[in-house]
Amino acid sequence: xxxxxxxxxxxxxxxxxxxxxxxxxxxxxxxxxxxxxxxxxxxxxxxxxxxxxxxxxxxxxxxxxxxxxxxxxxxxxxxxxxxxxxxxxxxxxxxxxxxxxxxxxxxxxxxxxxxxxxxxxxxxxxxxxxxxxxxxxxxxxxxxxxxxxxxxxxxxxxxxxxxxxxxxxxxxxxxxxxxxxxxxxxxxxxxxxxxxxxxxxxxxxxxxxxxxxxxxxxxxxxxxxxxxxxxxxxxxxxxxxxxxxxxxxxxxxxxxxxxxxxxxxxxxxxxxxxxxxxxxxxxxxxxxxxxxxxxxxxxxxxx
Amino acid sequence: xxxxxxxxxxxxxxxxxxxxxxxxxxxxxxxxxxxxxxxxxxxxxxxxxxxxxxxxxxxxxxxxxxxxxxxxxxxxxxxxxxxxxxxxxxxxxxxxxxxxxxxxxxxxxxxxxxxxxxxxxxxxxxxxxxxxxxxxxxxxxxxxxxxxxxxxxxxxxxxxxxxxxxxxxxxxxxxxxxxxxxxxxxxxxxxxxxxxxxxxxxxxxxxxxxxxxxxxxxxxxxxxxxxxxxxxxxxxxxxxxxxxxxxxxxxxxxxxxxxxxxxxxxxxxxxxxxxxxxxxxxxxxxxxxxxxxxxxxxxxx
Numbered sequence: 011x012x013x014x015x016x017x018x019x020x021x022x023x024x025x026x027x028x029x030x031x032x033x034x035x036x037x038x039x040x041x042x043x044x045x046x047x048x049x050x051x052x053x054x055x056x057x058x059x060x061x062x063x064x065x066x067x068x069x070x071x072x073x074x075x076x077x078x079x080x081x082x083x084x085x086x087x088x089x090x091x092x093x094x095x096x097x098x099x100x101x102x103x104x105x106x107x108x109x110x111x112x113x114x115x116x117x118x119x120x121x122x123x124x125x126x127x128x129x130x131x132x133x134x135x136x137x138x139x140x141x142x143x144x145x146x147x148x149x150x151x152x153x154x155x156x157x158x159x160x161x162x163x164x165x166x167x168x169x170x171x172x173x174x175x176x177x178x179x180x181x182x183x184x185x186x187x188x189x190x191x192x193x194x195x196x197x198x199x200x201x202x203x204x205x206x207x208x209x210x211x212x213x214x215x216x217x218x219x220x221x222x223x224x225x226x227x228x229x230x231x232x233x234x235x236x237x238x239x240x241x242x243x244x245x246x247x248x249x250x251x252x253x254x255x256x257x258x259x260x261x262x263x264x265x266x267x268x269x270x271x272x273x274x275x276x277x278x279x280x281x282x283x284x285x286x287x288x289x290x291x292x293x294x295x296x297x298x299x300x301x302x303x304x305x306x307x308x309x310x311x312x313x
Numbered sequence: 314x315x316x317x318x319x320x321x322x323x324x325x326x327x328x329x330x331x332x333x334x335x336x337x338x339x340x341x342x343x344x345x346x347x348x349x350x351x352x353x354x355x356x357x358x359x360x361x362x363x364x365x366x367x368x369x370x371x372x373x374x375x376x377x378x379x380x381x382x383x384x385x386x387x388x389x390x391x392x393x394x395x396x397x398x399x400x401x402x403x404x405x406x407x408x409x410x411x412x413x414x415x416x417x418x419x420x421x422x423x424x425x426x427x428x429x430x431x432x433x434x435x436x437x438x439x440x441x442x443x444x445x446x447x448x449x450x451x452x453x454x455x456x457x458x459x460x461x462x463x464x465x466x467x468x469x470x471x472x473x474x475x476x477x478x479x480x481x482x483x484x485x486x487x488x489x490x491x492x493x494x495x496x497x498x499x500x501x502x503x504x505x506x507x508x509x510x511x512x513x514x515x516x517x518x519x520x521x522x523x524x525x526x527x528x529x530x531x532x533x534x535x536x537x538x539x540x541x542x543x544x545x546x547x548x549x550x551x552x553x554x555x556x557x558x559x560x561x562x563x564x565x566x567x568x569x570x571x572x573x574x575x576x577x578x579x580x581x582x583x584x585x586x587x588x589x590x591x592x593x594x595x596x597x598x599x600x601x602x603x604x605x606x607x608x609x610x611x612x613x614x
Contacts, residue, residue, distance in 0.1 A: 031515055035409050036418070042406070043425040046483065049440045050428070052451065116333035119326035131330060138341040140597070142544060144566040145590030148573040148583045149347030150340065152361075157339075171336045202325035231433035234548045238574055249435045256439030257552055284436050295431050296424050303491050 050288075057081055057281035081278035082286075091283055094248035097163075098287075101236075101247050102229045105167050109225040110218065112172040113180050118206050120177070121184035122192070132181075139174045154239055165239045170228075176221050183217035184210060219301040223294075230291055248287050256280050351584035357577075364580075371584035380568060384585075387474075388564040391550070392542035394478040400538060402486045404531060407493035408523070423494075426487030438552035441480055442467055467553075470561040477553060477562075481546060489534075496530040497523070533604055540600035543593040565589045 060078040085091050119125050120132055150169065159165035187210060195205045211218070233249035240246060259280075295302070347361070354367040375381055406426065413419040429437065444450045445466040453463035466472050504522050513521065547566035554562035563571075565585065573582025 025514075028515055032412070032414065035412050039409050039413065039422045042409075043422055046425055046429060046487070049437075049444065050432075052444070053440060112332045112336060115329040119329050122326060125326050127327065127330070134337065135333065138337055138345075140594060141341070141345055142586075142590045142593045144544075144547065144569050144593075145348060145586040146341075146344050147566070147569055147586055148579055149344035149350070151574060152347060152350070152579065153340065153344050156361075168336075169340050171340070172333060174337075174341075177333065202323045202329070206329070227431060231431075231435075233433070233435050234551070249433055252433075252439065253435045253552065257435060257442060280439075284439065288432055288436055291431050292428065295427070299420075299424060299427065303495075 053281050053284050057278070057285045059278075078278075081282035084279050085282045085286060088279065090243070090251050091248070091279075091286075093244055094246055094251035095286070097245060098230060098248040100163065101166055102226055105170070105229040106222060106226045108167055108171055109173070109176075109229075110222055113177050113221060113225075114206075114211070114218075116172065116177045117180035117184055118202075118210060120181045121187075123189065135174050135177055139178075151238060159239075161240055161242050161245070163240075163245055166236055169235070169239070173225075173228075176224060180217060180221055183214055187213060216301045216304060219298055220304065223298050223302055226294075227291060248283075252283060252287060255283060348583055348587050348590075350580050351587045353580060355580040355583075357579075367580065371581045372588065374581065375585050375588065380563075383560065384563050384565045384568045387561060388543055388545055388566075390474050390561075391477055391545045391564060394474050395481055395545070396535075396538055396542065398478050399482045399486070400535065402482050403489035404493055404527075406486055407490040407497060408519075410490065410494060411497040423487070423490075426490065428487070429484045430488040432484075434546075434549050434552055437480060437484055438549065441476065441553070445476070467555060468557045470558050473554070473558050473561045477550060480549065480553070484549075492534060493527060493530060496527040500526045529607075532607055536600040536604040536607070540597040541593075543589060543596060 058079065058081075060080070116135065120128060120135065122128065154160060154165050154169055159168065191209060192205060195209050200208070231249060233247070233253050236247050237250050237253070240250075243251075350361060350364070351371055352366060352368060353361075353364045354370075355361070355364045359365075410419055410422055410426075413422065445452055447453050447463045447465040450466075452466070456463055464472075466476060500523065504526075505518060508518050508522060543565070545564050545566070547564065547570075550562060550564055551567050551570065554567065566589065569582045569586045569589070572578045572585065576582075
């Protein structure tokens with residue numbers, strides 16, 4: 011049927027309609043991106059504007075002169091924020107390292123096709139994914155409590171030592187490695203540990219980067235369990251401090267009209283803290299984006 | 314064959330599994346068995362074993378309280394809004410991103426739309442509360458500049474589901490678009506070439522090639538979402554809600570947190586959590602079985 015419309019040549023110039031369509035799609039995406047970026051532009055602007063400008067509501071888009079780095083000086087002088095930052099670094103570094111170690115050690119045997127315990131251990135790991143986070147909330151808290159781990163840094167590290175989902179994801183990555191490689195390594199007399207460290211891990215850079223990034227972000231951004239398990243402010247990660255600073259304090263102010271703004275600088279500190287807490291992740295992820303996208307795709311196919 | 318099998322049944326593999334076995338036993342399996350305290354009148358002083366049995370009393374209490382209807386309704390409303398309003402957004406976004414011809418521009422757009430996914434709930438909620446503030450929020454400054462009265466968004470019951478849904482769309486659309494983008498890049502480009510040769514326009518290509526090709530992915534994702542409808546993004550709800558709007562913002566999980574961890578009413582809260590788990594499990598299992606059937610059917614097409 012369509013041949014009736016005459017001959018078409020490959021590589022002809024695209025029609026005006028297609029060009030106009032492209033233009034509008036690009037415009038639409040630019041608009042979506044503007045909306046996505048706006049809140050962050052607002053925060054960045056407020057964080058370098060003078061506290062007076064924020065108070066006078068003149069920060070709407072872009073920083074308002076006179077620029078002021080006063081807020082940053084205050085942020086870096088505020089011990090709560092320093093301690094929070096140090097704790098976050100601690101949880102992020104040791105937490106992610108522990109997560110990756112447990113995940114790799116679990117995923118490797120599960121991926122070995124002739125491992126006798128493979129079936130039962132796969133079941134042992136994946137069955138735990140079916141219990142909802144809500145159902146686990148109280149029992150998990152009580153277990154941590156009865157182990158005497160409440161209010162310790164170890165509680166956060168150990169209670170979330172690995173995610174069954176990421177173990178299964180890592181296993182799927184390992185399963186894509188050709189079986190012959192294992193056979194060859196075994197014939198050369200390599201032990202399972204040598205195969206894991208010398209053969210499998212060097213080939214799994216993308217997988218380690220992806221899953222490591224997932225874990226890192228969970229550690230960096232998590233607030234709930236840190237808030238529940240740890241009461242000592244000296245052990246709180248930055249997100250718990252931030253919650254106090256920008257969510258609880260803010261709502262408190264608004265609900266109680268009688269309170270006057272708690273000083274102009276408090277306002278500026280808020281924005282500067284958001285910036286210093288978010289910047290590290292915002293700078294890392296574009297470089298890992300490629301791996302990250304690959305990881306989700308694999309997960310969705312296997313899942 | 315038998316030799317090959319025993320060859321791989323290396324104790325080293327079991328040693329590698331020790332950490333995960335210990336971890337899952339201690340922090341997953343013991344808590345799972347700990348849900349039995351829902352059937353006991355748990356007292357921290359008596360401990361798990363000595364606390365007296367209490368039957369289904371806490372379930373009866375929950376089902377007959379005003380909270381049951383409220384938290385169930387709010388959970389389903391938030392989940393339903395998410396399904397209705399947020400589900401199509403990543404699909405449209407993926408279609409738009411896929412039609413950008415310049416690879417660098419495409420990557421730049423994708424980087425920006427992914428950004429909110431990497432920012433913490435705390436920061437997103439904080440910024441949202443800030444922008445919606447009646448006195449200093451940009452939204453209300455704009456309303457005032459065109460002569461409208463400022464609205465106290467975070468204190469009005471009706472706004473909460475919309476605010477929550479909008480923030481979820483804002484935060485997760487770019488991330489959820491990735492799955493659809495993967496499905497789009499898997500489409501055989503010769504199909505489009507053939508269509509172009511046949512004189513099919515853009516719209517025709519979309520409806521005749523693109524949408525049918527990604528339809529299995531769309532249906533699968535939809536079923537996954539239905540399975541997760543009860544598991545609303547609890548940490549986000551907790552950050553956005555306040556005492557004034559609990560009537561529309563209290564969901565099952567935040568209720569468990571409030572009663573169990575803030576109120577130390579462990580058994581009652583565990584009973585509510587168990588109810589949620591069972592309800593969610595039924596949804597997940599049934600939507601999974603439909604998905605599996607669908608997958609088989611899809612491979613037959």
